Amino acid sequence: MAQYCRSCGSTLEEGAQFCRVCGAAQEGYSAPTPQPVSTPYQAPYAAPYAQPAPIPQPAPSYYAAPAQQGAAPLGVGDYIIMMIVSGIPFVGFIMLLVWAFGSQTNPNKKNWARAILILMLIGIVLSIILSSTLIAVFREVFESMEGYSY
Ligand SMILES: [Zn+2]
Known part of the structure; x- marks a missing residue:
């Protein structure tokens, strides 16, 4: 039996999964989940210099000790x-x-x-x-x- 594109109405080949004219997927065909065309380039080795440097944490301050704050200037x-x-x-x-x-x-x-x-x-x-x-x-x-x- 003849099939027609459900999107544009043009005649489809027997058992066609996609319309030749508009490319729409046809009834009864479950489109596979789209896979990325090309996987991003993976470096063959992990470059150590490419690692983000650890952010130096500020050293705890010993100068703002609350005991020293009561000292009045002379x-x-x-x-x-x-x-x-x-x-x-x-x-x-x-x-x-x-x-x-x-x-x-x-x-x-x-x-x-x-x-x-x-x-x-x-x-x-x-x-x-x-x-x-x-x-x-x-x-x-x-x-x-x-x-x-x-
Ligand atoms: Zn079509």
Whole structure:
């Protein structure tokens, strides 16, 4: 029996699955699920450089510790008083120790006092090294002078 395209009405061949004129699929034919014409090109090997680099996560911040936020900044007057007091012989050194290790001290003042103590420590060590070197040099000079006097 003759078949006609259900889309355009043109005559179909016996058992035709598609219309020659318009290409419409005909009754009784279940079109297969469309397959991609060409599979995308697959690289034969996985290029390691093509891997997306891992995004570096920001390091957790240690600077925004909430305990440090209560520290009030020191004014110019505070620094002047601190420097004058620390310049007083003996008393200044005691005050530096109190500021550096006291638990009630403002953290800024505490750090300042610790910095001064460290500088004093460096100065003491340097002066000991320098004086001992000078003493050794002077002894050598005096000994050589005594040697020439004979
Ligand atoms: Zn047709």
